[in-house]
Amino acid sequence: MADPDDAATSFGDFVRLIARLRGPGGCPWDREQTHESLKPMTIEEAYEVLEAIDRADDEHLAGELGDLLLQVVFHAQIAAEAGRFTVKDVIERVAAKMVRRHPHVFAGAKAETPGEVLRSWEAIKQAEQAAKAGASADASMLDSVGAGLPAVMEAFQMTTKASRVGFDWPTVLAVLEKLEEELGELREAAGSAAPNDRRVAEEMGDLLFAAVNVARLIGADPESALKAANRKFRRRFAFIEQALSRRGRTPAEATLEEMEALWAKAKAGEKPNGP
Numbered sequence: 405m406a407d408p409d410d411a412a413t414s415f416g417d418f419v420r421l422i423a424r425l426r427g428p429g430g431c432p433w434d435r436e437q438t439h440e441s442l443k444p445m446t447i448e449e450a451y452e453v454l455e456a457i458d459r460a461d462d463e464h465l466a467g468e469l470g471d472l473l474l475q476v477v478f479h480a481q482i483a484a485e486a487g488r489f490t491v492k493d494v495i496e497r498v499a500a501k502m503v504r505r506h507p508h509v510f511a512g513a514k515a516e517t518p519g520e521v522l523r524s525w526e527a528i529k530q531a532e533q534a535a536k537a538g539a540s541a542d543a544s545m546l547d548s549v550g551a552g553l554p555a556v557m558e559a560f561q562m563t564t565k566a567s568r569v570g571f572d573w574p575t576v577l578a579v580l581e582k583l584e585e586e587l588g589e590l591r592e593a594a595g596s597a598a599p600n601d602r603r604v605a606e607e608m609g610d611l612l613f614a615a616v617n618v619a620r621l622i623g624a625d626p627e628s629a630l631k632a633a634n635r636k637f638r639r640r641f642a643f644i645e646q647a648l649s650r651r652g653r654t655p656a657e658a659t660l661e662e663m664e665a666l667w668a669k670a671k672a673g674e675k676p677n678g679p
Contacts, residue, residue, distance in 0.1 A: 419491055422477050426485065439482060446475045458628060504528065519568075526568045545569070556627050559616040567620070576621045583618055586611040643670035 425434040449472045456465035480491035505528050508515035515521045530545045549561045566572065573579040590607040619626035644666045648658055655663060 418473075419477055419481075422474070422481050426481055434478075437478070437482070439479060442475060442478060442482075446472075446479070449475050454628070454631075458631065504532075522568045526565060554627070556612075556616060556630060559613050560620060560626055563617055563620055573617060573621060576618065579614060579617045579621055583611070583614040586614045639674075640667055640670040643667075643673075 422434075425431045427435075449468065453465065453468045453472055456468045476494070477491055480489070480494050484490040503510050505525050506521075507513035507528075508521065508524065513524070515524055526545060529548060533543055533545075533547060545565055546562050549558060549565065551558070553561065563572075573582070586607065590604070590611050593601070593604045593607045616626045619629055644658075644663050645655060647666050647669075648655060648663075
């Protein structure tokens with residue numbers, strides 16, 4: 405385990421480094437950045453952390469976590485320059501939150517299982533939201549799930565939170581039946597509708613939402629699962645392109661049957677349960 409004092413020293417040095425880059429005589433690019441301009445990079449760095457986790461690459465993960473930490477310190481430095489808050493405020497607030505939401509560790513409360521911890525966490529979080537100035541009577545525990553999240557992540561987070569208070573499917577089979585029901589409704593809607601019909605789009609959304617619940621109940625992160633499927637598609641389609649290239653052709657010049665045969669060959673050549 406790393407020495408906390410050493411980590412604190414390194415973190416302080418890093419905060420001073422960012423302040424210098426933003427200060428007089430620092431970097432022109434760094435000095436012109438704002439919260440808004442950094443938004444795309446903050447999202448990108450978070451996703452690159454997830455990619456490193458999926459790859460089980462510790463060296464890559466350490467580097468990507470550093471890049472994500474850079475975003476945190478950078479945003480805090482911008483706020484400090486405007487007199488709004490500092491990185492010290494950021495740390496103190498999250499530390500206080502962790503103590504407050506772990507009464508079973510710091511305040512003598514009882515929570516023997518992970519499920520009990522999560523239920524307590526949600527109850528405390530909802531009480532915090534209700535106590536905020538201006539909190540309305542119709543505030544929801546789902547308000548903490550950002551509407552700006554990618555749709556799959558938003559669905560996963562909302563249903564996870566609802567499940568912690570007992571609002572959930574009783575079994576995986578029950579939600580699989582719902583998935584089949586939604587597929588049937590989509591099939592019916594698609595068979596009788598014009599292109600871009602709103603009902604078809606709505607049924608498609610219901611099907612995806614049910615699929616997210618299936619993933620959650622079997623213990624799979626749907627975002628990671630879909631990312632893995634995307635990587636698989638990239639890999640197999642690249643195989644098709646390379647095979648056709650050796651024949652002096654492109655996918656646009658090939659027949660569907662020819663590409664499907666190559667797809668099957670790519671699939672057969674992969675290891676079971678491969679990445």
